[in-house]
Amino acid sequence: MPKGYLVAHIKVHDKEGFEKFKAMAGPVIGEYGGIVLARDPNPESREGDTLGLCIVIEFDSVERARAFYESEQYTAARVVREAASIAHLVLIEGV
Numbered sequence: 001m002p003k004g005y006l007v008a009h010i011k012v013h014d015k016e017g018f019e020k021f022k023a024m025a026g027p028v029i030g031e032y033g034g035i036v037l038a039r040d041p042n043p044e045s046r047e048g049d050t051l052g053l054c055i056v057i058e059f060d061s062v063e064r065a066r067a068f069y070e071s072e073q074y075t076a077a078r079v080v081r082e083a084a085s086i087a088h089l090v091l092i093e094g095v
Contacts, residue, residue, distance in 0.1 A: 017084030
């Protein structure tokens with residue numbers, strides 16, 4: 001079964017609020033078997049607009065990534081993140 005990935009580009013406008021989000025989301029990522037593969041606050045953009053922070057999280061499958069994203073715990077964290085930042089997130093299936 002192919003791995004699943006959550007790829008996020010995030011522009012933070014409230015650092016304190018974003019730290020609260022990270023504290024809430026981190027344990028949930030682990031609970032769903034997620035592993036942060038890459039995190040860069042200043043990614044090198046070659047095309048398109050860069051929001052800021054870029055993060056890639058690997059899950060055992062795209063279904064597991066979806067379950068993480070739709071979980072009650074992450075939904076609560078997402079509300080905090082939405083107040084502290086602007087984000088573009090995608091779930092993708094590995095090859």
